[in-house]
Amino acid sequence: MNFRSDLALERREMFAGEIAGIESLRHDNDGISVTHVKIKDNDAAEKIGKPIGNYVTIEIKDLSLPDDEICDRAVNAVSAELKKLIKGFSDASVLVVGLGNRDITPDSIGPKAVGKLTVTRHISKATNNEFNLSLRPVSAIAPGVLGITGIETSEIVKGVIEFVKPQLIIAIDALAARNLSRLGTTLQISDTGITPGSGVGNHRRALNEETLGVPVIAIGVPMVADVLTLAMDIIQKLPKNEQEENEQRLALNIITKRGENMVVTPNDVDIISQQASDIIADAINIALYE
């Protein structure tokens, strides 16, 4: 299972039938499909390559079509699922982290969403009293990416936590999917944090309760697919015998070496990232304040 996907749903789909330790439940909610995948023990986690926890996949119609009604329903679905996951954190101080590079369109969802959030941590008690508000303290950062800052994102987040002392972190990120049809059409919420390269073993940069000492809710939209993953998909679907398989593996290596630092992304990525960040920011605002 050496393909790249940040979606629990896609990793689950690799296996036919039931898997011990994994519950999966799909229902339709106001025209939008919501699938809950619960990974319950270490065996299951290892098997599908994602940590123990809850994964909610919300399938939205194509976000490249500007459709206000779909967006409104998506906001409702996302905020409803988010509310369930943060139920134990009413009034808790929340830090929202917008991951990714704002100068690369498919990677800009996190920073864009942060710019649209309502933050309140800096509003004084005096002001809250004056306007008869009792808003929980919410703060937000877009820490940038390693290539621009020279600093691991997790280090910046840890540093900010030392001073902000949030009780909950919500991390927003663009995700990688295996299946091209998932790009710009799906949104995943989980309570396991962000575990970059989790299938591959690089846990150093993870943003989760273990590394940060604070629970991390992750919200993401698949915006890219690996060129390598795409090439493997193509090859796997071809008819073959054993010898050919070896030759194909060789060909794959040559072809994908060039595509190593490249991704597949939709043409309408400008509209998708605009709408996805709007939906996420609106849903977080509703889940935190209403």
Add this chain to the structure above:
Amino acid sequence: MNFRSDLALERREMFAGEIAGIESLRHDNDGISVTHVKIKDNDAAEKIGKPIGNYVTIEIKDLSLPDDEICDRAVNAVSAELKKLIKGFSDASVLVVGLGNRDITPDSIGPKAVGKLTVTRHISKATNNEFNLSLRPVSAIAPGVLGITGIETSEIVKGVIEFVKPQLIIAIDALAARNLSRLGTTLQISDTGITPGSGVGNHRRALNEETLGVPVIAIGVPMVADVLTLAMDIIQKLPKNEQEENEQRLALNIITKRGENMVVTPNDVDIISQQASDIIADAINIALYE
């Protein structure tokens, strides 16, 4: 030859040996490779699917590495080649057109370069005299893309031409390459204008002398590859017999249907598009004013 490439060099590479009506000359200039491809007659043009004219390919090292020295040499190479192509147009009024969508990183080279150009058309004779200048009139537009404007780019350009009455147009655009290793490493200048989908037969939106009534120099950098082209490349490199070929073609159809509106693009596309637009703007400024 049903792959997508805007590079004459890549189309030329499809054929081994000499082609009647095509001259090709490669030389090294200050550590940078420059290849001139001249398509001399209709037969040759049809054969490789690009209009009659001159195509200069400048191979730069990887633009995702921020290297001031390489950039300076690239500026020199591009401005030198550009000067040759516009030799007959000294003092001519020039309109620069930055094509593409500024909100999609790999497509933003044109609009970004336009923002860095020096324009002079609006500087009055009085001011030119006062500062003892005799700058040729240069203007520039970034017309936007059909999905945002609802107007064909060529219509906007034609409309602007009616009032600006330039004697030469320089069009800047992001290109598609077949070969992933060309993305962000190559720059093409031609005197044949922009012919979108030229290999496929859609000439409606071309920006060239025939459609605009003014000669068009095109400058572009390959920033994306087609998912379909990539998949074909993968499949073509696999060993196969005739029956398998048919099955592969079928598989290809299924796989690529989803990738129809998707592209492959480098991870460092933010740095590449920044540097490519800097190089192009600097080279045009030098070629037009020095």
Add this chain to the structure above:
Amino acid sequence: MNFRSDLALERREMFAGEIAGIESLRHDNDGISVTHVKIKDNDAAEKIGKPIGNYVTIEIKDLSLPDDEICDRAVNAVSAELKKLIKGFSDASVLVVGLGNRDITPDSIGPKAVGKLTVTRHISKATNNEFNLSLRPVSAIAPGVLGITGIETSEIVKGVIEFVKPQLIIAIDALAARNLSRLGTTLQISDTGITPGSGVGNHRRALNEETLGVPVIAIGVPMVADVLTLAMDIIQKLPKNEQEENEQRLALNIITKRGENMVVTPNDVDIISQQASDIIADAINIALYE
């Protein structure tokens, strides 16, 4: 009356009592103040320095406060007033022009709004039929500014009109107000087009029916005040005798010379321009399609 203001309301306020040829009516609509100023003849137009026509001023609370409810009511008010002004143009082809410089925050309302509009002119009849739509043809451009393009905005717009042939133009622009308290709190709609420097006599660059041959609805939000206008306001409010007045005039000249190419703008101009462009784009979408 040598101050700079693009607001008919502010020019009207210079005169106490009734003015022949000017009707003014103020009413409250869903918590938002709407003032209609109608300039009916040339004498009145000359007197207050704005062309004959209808001017609707909508006073919104401070747009620097992110308040979804206020924004929704503003969208309703703006779209309602806009619908009245375009009543005779149902099904007409509309070109929206987003004026201003996208790289200067207070001047970016026009280009930002254009990016959020729904355009339809490029949707084929076939598609309209397939989805059972009968959307009027709407297109949109952000022509850029003279300093970047070297081309007068009016020339670009005229050029585009030749090919798009709209029956109505809606122009969006950032305005100048005299009164600092108007910045980011007011929106003006008029059916007289954009007449830059109308109080000063520079009609060359006007975008109106006279210059374009097509009726022009203008929508604007005051985002800046003149430093000169501000200085005059300060001086006029000071107590003085005749001799002092002369000395003050002298002082004013010295002071304002430096401020000639400068403007006053709110600190929260990022939030204001974001919200103003959202409101305008939403209101236009509603007025044109619903």
Add this chain to the structure above:
Amino acid sequence: MNFRSDLALERREMFAGEIAGIESLRHDNDGISVTHVKIKDNDAAEKIGKPIGNYVTIEIKDLSLPDDEICDRAVNAVSAELKKLIKGFSDASVLVVGLGNRDITPDSIGPKAVGKLTVTRHISKATNNEFNLSLRPVSAIAPGVLGITGIETSEIVKGVIEFVKPQLIIAIDALAARNLSRLGTTLQISDTGITPGSGVGNHRRALNEETLGVPVIAIGVPMVADVLTLAMDIIQKLPKNEQEENEQRLALNIITKRGENMVVTPNDVDIISQQASDIIADAINIALYE
């Protein structure tokens, strides 16, 4: 001395003649004026309202004029002065902090400059050895502004310091000047850090050695002037007797209340902030690596 200015030079100009504890030296360097102001003791610091330390003011011609030669000389002057101030820190680990709001053009110099810096902290020893490099570790962040993050900038910086452990900080910021003619024409470097509102007494948010435990070099360009400062300047230049003075003070209060959250900024602020951030990034790259 209740006007707002972040420039030591402007505060020095308030006093005629020598001031004990302040040395001031002006010289011309390659056509660019450089003034060194040294504040040597607490009395002097209190008198002019800036901390003890070195302030270098570099007067560049108008940055709104795109002039490559002026920019190159400015880069040389800035990097030369910067090298002097960081002489004791060769090979030291440096954290560059780009202050300000990237969505407000005059405030965007810091974040823009950070995006153009070369960072090296994440480059492994292995890579350095492979390419025979011995680059000092440089990292960079643009922490955002309180209104967007809900977190004091100084808290974010302190947090990052805990993990990055730099030996020197370079902070880039847009400044306020008293004199309109300083906007976009001057650059200040100091070794005293950033002390927002230092003239007014708010030291809480200062970024300096005292608050951060690491020396802080500050680089800034005046991009705005206070409306209040402007109004006071106008009034102070008017002739008056004592009674009038009181009336003027009253008038000033009324007028400036509206302008409290507003600033004066140049019209060409897009070009100025682009060029200023280019100059600063280039100068830092040279000072740190060459």
